[in-house]
Amino acid sequence: MIVDTGRKVNIAGPQEDSGAVIRVERVHKIYKMGDVEVHALHGASLSVNRGEFVSIMGPSGSGKSTMMNIIGCLDRPTKGQYFLAGQDVSKLNKAQLADIRNQRVGFVFQSFNLVPRTSALENVELPLVYAGVGSSERLRRAREALAIVGLSDRERNMPNQLSGGQQQRVAIARSLVNHPSIILADEPTGALDTRTSTEVMEIFQRLNRERSLTIIVVTHEPDIADYGTRIVSFRDGRIKRDVPVESRRDAAAVLRELPPPGEDEDDEQ
Amino acid sequence: MNLIAILKVAMRALGRNKMRSALTMLGIIIGVGAVIAMVSIGQGAQQMVSSQINSMGSNMLYVQPGNMMQGGASMGMGAASTLTEEDVVAIQREIPTVAHVSPVVRSSGQLVFGNQNWFVQIQGTNDQFPEIRSWKVQEGDFFNEADVQSASRVIVLGRTVADKLFPGMDPVGQTIRVRNLPFRVAGVLEAKGQSMVGQDQDDTAIVPYTTVQRKLAGRTIPAIGQAMVTGVSETGSKLAEKQIADLLRQRHKIGAGESDDFMVRNMADVAATSAQLTTIMTLLLGSIAAISLIVGGIGIMNIMLVSVTERTREIGIRMAVGARPNYIRLQFLTESLMLSLLGGLIGILIGAGISRGISGVLGWPTLVSSLSVFVSFAFATAIGIFFGYYPAHKAAALDPIEALRYE
Numbered sequence: 179m180i181v182d183t184g185r186k187v188n189i190a191g192p193q194e195d196s197g198a199v200i201r202v203e204r205v206h207k208i209y210k211m212g213d214v215e216v217h218a219l220h221g222a223s224l225s226v227n228r229g230e231f232v233s234i235m236g237p238s239g240s241g242k243s244t245m246m247n248i249i250g251c252l253d254r255p256t257k258g259q260y261f262l263a264g265q266d267v268s269k270l271n272k273a274q275l276a277d278i279r280n281q282r283v284g285f286v287f288q289s290f291n292l293v294p295r296t297s298a299l300e301n302v303e304l305p306l307v308y309a310g311v312g313s314s315e316r317l318r319r320a321r322e323a324l325a326i327v328g329l330s331d332r333e334r335n336m337p338n339q340l341s342g343g344q345q346q347r348v349a350i351a352r353s354l355v356n357h358p359s360i361i362l363a364d365e366p367t368g369a370l371d372t373r374t375s376t377e378v379m380e381i382f383q384r385l386n387r388e389r390s391l392t393i394i395v396v397t398h399e400p401d402i403a404d405y406g407t408r409i410v411s412f413r414d415g416r417i418k419r420d421v422p423v424e425s426r427r428d429a430a431a432v433l434r435e436l437p438p439p440g441e442d443e444d445d446e447q
Numbered sequence: 448m449n450l451i452a453i454l455k456v457a458m459r460a461l462g463r464n465k466m467r468s469a470l471t472m473l474g475i476i477i478g479v480g481a482v483i484a485m486v487s488i489g490q491g492a493q494q495m496v497s498s499q500i501n502s503m504g505s506n507m508l509y510v511q512p513g514n515m516m517q518g519g520a521s522m523g524m525g526a527a528s529t530l531t532e533e534d535v536v537a538i539q540r541e542i543p544t545v546a547h548v549s550p551v552v553r554s555s556g557q558l559v560f561g562n563q564n565w566f567v568q569i570q571g572t573n574d575q576f577p578e579i580r581s582w583k584v585q586e587g588d589f590f591n592e593a594d595v596q597s598a599s600r601v602i603v604l605g606r607t608v609a610d611k612l613f614p615g616m617d618p619v620g621q622t623i624r625v626r627n628l629p630f631r632v633a634g635v636l637e638a639k640g641q642s643m644v645g646q647d648q649d650d651t652a653i654v655p656y657t658t659v660q661r662k663l664a665g666r667t668i669p670a671i672g673q674a675m676v677t678g679v680s681e682t683g684s685k686l687a688e689k690q691i692a693d694l695l696r697q698r699h700k701i702g703a704g705e706s707d708d709f710m711v712r713n714m715a716d717v718a719a720t721s722a723q724l725t726t727i728m729t730l731l732l733g734s735i736a737a738i739s740l741i742v743g744g745i746g747i748m749n750i751m752l753v754s755v756t757e758r759t760r761e762i763g764i765r766m767a768v769g770a771r772p773n774y775i776r777l778q779f780l781t782e783s784l785m786l787s788l789l790g791g792l793i794g795i796l797i798g799a800g801i802s803r804g805i806s807g808v809l810g811w812p813t814l815v816s817s818l819s820v821f822v823s824f825a826f827a828t829a830i831g832i833f834f835g836y837y838p839a840h841k842a843a844a845l846d847p848i849e850a851l852r853y854e
Contacts, residue, residue, distance in 0.1 A: 247848055250767075252767065252847050252848050252851075253848060272771075272772050273771045273772060273773065276766060276769050276770060276771040276772070277769065277771070279766075279767060279768065279769045280768065280769020280770075281769070285767050285768065287851070291760070291763075291764045291767070291851065292764075293761050293764055293765070294761065295459065295463065296459075304764075304765070304768050305768040305769050307449070307452045308765075308768065308769040308770050308771070308774065309769065310449070313451075352768065356769075
């Protein structure tokens with residue numbers, strides 16, 4: 179059996195400090211659905227600096243999901259260029275994109291997307307497995323990531339033994355375990371109640387503040403968007419509005435204001 | 448990316464649907480088991496045939512007189528009386544690669560002892576019969592050269608004949624009557640069992656060929672029906688085959704271009720022919736079993752396709768966090784390989800068990816050769832890769848965005 183061990187990606191130069199972590203330049207994305215061409219992005223440009231916390235908003239069909247997929251290297255633009263941490267990733271092949279996702283991007287999804295019947299710890303280890311990290315180092319880093327999201331005591335639990343909020347925290351731990359350049363969260367609070375949502379946003383704000391992690395959150399909810407430093411609104415495949423948040427919300431403060439949880443809200447499901 | 452992680456995931460995936468995995472493996476188990484059992488039975492049969500051929504006498508050649516035409520009608524091989532006593536003597540004398548030669552003159556008759564009687568095929572040979580047929584005398588002695596010279600009335604009985612005429616008695620030294628002539632029983636041959644064609648080889652009696660010609664014959668003296676020859680070795684008998692033919696052509700004054708009036712048959716050729724037959728049988732049985740192995744492989748492909756569909760979302764997650772398409776491919780290939788290898792292993796054990804059972808019940812020798820084990824294991828592996836490749840490729844070709852959205 180052929181096993182590729184030399185898995186480390188060649189990432190061109192440490193350019194993260196030069197300013198923009200994400201530089202999307204006039205990208206177009208055209209989907210072909212049968213004979214019909216759907217123009218999902220019309221030359222949208224976006225630049226995100228290191229340490230920013232960007233909220234992306236827009237109605238469905240506005241192109242924001244397409245933009246997320248391109249930024250997350252799940253998809254390639256039809257036209258235009260995309261530089262992630264200084265590297266042009268718009269022309270890479272599938273395997274190279276997989277490597278970039280592994281090394282540069284952390285994903286958090288609305289539906290958590292943990293691998294079923296696999297423990298929290300192993301879920302967090304997953305990106306490290308594909309990065310070719312040895313098992314003891316994997317364990318150490320996965321535990322560290324679980325500690326950051328406050329789930330050290332749940333590492334042996336399977337996803338179905340965790341509440342929604344806990345599952346999302348495992349997903350966050352997984353997204354940051356490989357020290358990515360950006361964390362992309364696609365409606366991370368869409369399936370959670372207010373309190374759990376606020377807790378999740380508190381973790382994002384903490385990571386953003388303490389580790390200068392660049393965070394991009396796609397959301398429908400203006401409340402959630404206000405936890406960021408900047409709001410980018412999409413409409414008809416273009417960026418319609420790109421403004422800094424004037425009065426940013428502090429999730430930790432909001433949590434203190436909320437009525438105390440009944441019992442342990444994590445186990446309510 | 449490492450093998451242990453792949454194996455762990457594969458084992459978990461197969462363990463999650465134990466019943467399904469077991470049923471999928473069953474196809475391979477039956478296929479491999481059938482191949483092993485069939486081939487071992489075939490090879491057992493082959494071995495049995497060759498041991499029987501060896502029991503007829505190793506390095507043995509038969510020289511038969513040729514075809515005779517009577518009024519335009521062929522009387523068949525051996526009908527002519529072109530093989531003479533002098534020919535036999537010449538073969539013995541002039542061909543150094545020949546170890547033993549005996550003429551064979553056939554007759555038959557009623558053997559009578561007291562109130563017992565038994566009809567038997569009588570073979571007239573010389574004293575070299577035991578060496579040629581590698582057939583030992585169990586009780587008493589074989590007749591000697593002097594008996595042959597003087598056409599003595601001595602007889603050596605096969606085991607079956609001895610048991611029929613002398614139930615519970617020692618036949619050696621007794622006198623029996625053959626066609627109303629008294630014969631002294633010199634010895635009894637050891638039991639040899641059935642021949643290839645199912646004939647009881649022990650239902651025979653041997654007397655000097657001169658005795659058949661001079662004492663037992665009626666008005667016409669029976670001709671030499673056959674000469675049995677053994678070479679000094681296996682290669683010796685090969686060489687002898689050619690030399691005998693040359694000698695007889697010369698003695699019978701057969702010119703170049705004329706056909707032989709005799710035939711030399713090598714038992715090694717007979718053995719080779721029947722070995723070929725059983726090989727064909729083995730191949731036939733094996734290939735029918737192999738078809739069931741292929742059907743088992745299709746079962747694997749089927750279940751792997753189901754598994755890929757079921758785990759589409761999981762594949763999407765793995766791709767999103769950085770699994771290359773090749774890794775996904777390897778993952779699913781590993782799972783189908785595990786199914787086929789484990790199935791192959793169990794199939795080998797079951798196949799070996801079946802062939803053991805058959806040899807136990809039917810008394811038929813079976814042989815589980817390491818070659819058939821190796822080949823069927825390799826075949827199972829190939830099937831795992833071949834039928835696992837398409838589902839694995841399908842998994843690897845998934846679009847991560849689509850896969851993540853899959854419900």
